[in-house]
Amino acid sequence: MYPVLLELGPVTVHSYGLMIALGFVAVILGLRRRAHEIGVEPNDTLDISLLAIVFGMIGARLYYVFIYDFSHYVQNPLDVFAFNQGGLVFHGGLILGTLAVIIYLRIKKVSIVETADIAALLIPVAYAFGRLGCFLNGCCHGIATESFWGVSFGEFTASTYHPTQLYLVALAIGIYGFILWQRPRRTFGGQGFLSYIIIYSVGRFLIEFLRTNPEVFGVFTAAQITSVILICIACGLMPLMRRRFGYEEEDDGSENVEEESTTA
Template identity: 35%
Template sequence: MNENITPIDPIAISLGPIQVHWYGVIIGLGIALGLYLVIRESKRLGLHPDTFIDLLVWAIPIAIISARAYYVIFEWDNYYADHPGDIIKVWNGGIAIHGALIGSVLTTIVFAKIKGLPFWKLVDIAAPSIILGQAIGRWGNFVNQEAHGWEVSRAFLESLMLPDFIINQMYINGAYYHPTFLYESLWSFAGLILLLVLRRKASSLRRGELFLTYVIWYSIGRFFVEGLRTDSLMLGSLRFAQVISIVLIIGAIGVFFYRRKAGLAKKGYDEKTDSVNA
């Protein structure tokens, strides 16, 4: 197959030696919209709007570093051992969402302790923003032509009624591929709607349960999408993201019921309290 298709230029703006990549622009957009959501909700729940700005000052760089480190560790023998100078080139892609989650959750735990704020309240408020950022961020993978799935035919992609700009961007090195970035993005947007609907029915939610719902929802989608990908981070013969997804699903369900049974989920989602133990 030899089609004359030009991929999207990954560079959005060039100003002399300075290049702004679409990947960074898209990630930045996800962060900005996510921050807008958390500030609105934090005001409604009685938190100072600067709370999440202060948190993100630490959480964003730590999440990026941990996401990159996670990816580099798994790809060390395959690539980075011979190209250590490329470790800092995050604009070319190669940041792992699970690594970002680890870094951001650990940062939030420390931040909550220092500020005397309830951890579960913070992550509940942040949950819709996290999944929104993931939904938007996958389009950075689209521009970079990465995180795609198995080889498919153009006819298959057309049968999905996808616009030409998506189909054409999935033409990589002489073949078409599953747009797994799109599958995960749509799943995440659906998860955002679910979380916003559940949040409106806050009377039935205990604190922490919106975040746990996010973890379960995202992990289910990631498990199935990961099975289609060709660039999975591997642990022996296992796709590590699928292993982590199963662990997160079981763990989140376990924490959900344990907190209810042990009486640790006494506070409602929308109760306005700043107790660190709530």
């Protein structure tokens, strides 16, 4: 593995940090490029991107603190801020980052559902970069395997392990392709984001069986329980949002968004 990509005197470039940074850049540039689709100026998208990134990082950290090692952080509260020691969980970042952006968009009267559908394209890209960082760093690998595609991660007991980081990268790429294909075919605002939540959660639930995360809820991991909850929420919202933000077909067959969706 390559946890350190480059060392120039006192400057050390870590692979994980670089990949995370590239993911953030992809979100910022991607949202800026699609600013006209949500009716805002390109420069205004920076606030949305930074809000999602900052609260996403906070949420990812808090999820890890409360779910995986709460007793340690109760005894060592300052370690909560030690991001360099690892401990970020994507589900936590997705949840808190989404809530923060929803509140901001509501205040600014920018369409929440249309912004969410753009996010459904950008999040998988950033996620893929992050998982590539995990792979290069040698963390978050799967259980031992003798399969020919197994990867050696160095200082562990077994010879090769499932490269679940790459499985998740493949999942993210597949989701991106599907959401991109679905985008002109949507029947209601928010359909892309809900589709992303469902597909990612199903894929994550299955891949989790090959990972080494501790089972905190009986035979299931915290990520699997969270995935099931998100699937239920997204499936429950589908018919409600179809009624609330459905697109009407005009006489020429084109689609337009209902007026209320611009301020949802």
